Amino acid sequence: MDRSATQQPPVDHTESLDWLEGIHDEKALEWVRKQNAVTEGELYDANFEATAQRIQQVLDATDKIPMVTKRGEYYYNFWRDADHRLGVWRRTDWQSYRSSDPRWQVLIDFDDYARNQEQDWHFAGAQLLRPGAGEPYRRA
Structure with a gap:
């Protein structure tokens, strides 16, 4: 060339x-x-x-191991695949995470949010506010 x-x-x-x-x-x-x-x-x-x-x-494979971060009783994960170009932030409990088909609670679906806002949003991580002693995590 x-x-x-x-x-x-x-x-x-x-x-x-x-x-x-x-x-x-x-x-x-x-x-x-x-x-x-x-x-x-x-x-x-x-x-x-x-x-x-x-x-x-x-990158789009569905058989990837979802890496998680434990906060309180939940395991949090950011997931991106062919159906979720911008990704989803989600969580599950330990029992579900260990199963062959974890049940994820979606906290934010960035693809849906982008469609609703008519603007792409990108996940750059989250910090969860440390709760008081014996209290669950409630805020991010």
């Missing part, structure tokens, strides 16, 4: 790049499109699509 056609001039690090913060600014978006084209030109080859499909199959 002739890389000279896709190479960019060196970045002048003394120049302010504040103009890139305008996420809806057409000048910034055009710059991003050009950078994406350079990256795609470097990465996309004959094997790229096949590799991407294999990775997606693994």
Whole structure:
């Protein structure tokens, strides 16, 4: 591949790049499109699509072991698969988790929420508020 056609001039690090913060600014978006084209030109080859499909199959598999975090009597999990592109935050108890088909209580379905809000939302984790002694976890 002739890389000279896709190479960019060196970045002048003394120049302010504040103009890139305008996420809806057409000048910034055009710059991003050009950078994406350079990256795609470097990465996309004959094997790229096949590799991407294999990775997606693994990510969408339903037989993954759900990793959990224990808080109080519940085991919490964030799950993403082919049916839940944005994912669900859910919980179950120990007995159910140990079974071959756990019963999950969905706390937030981000795909449904995104449809209702007409905007994608992404889970970045949660902290549960530590309850008082002998009290259950109630707030996140």
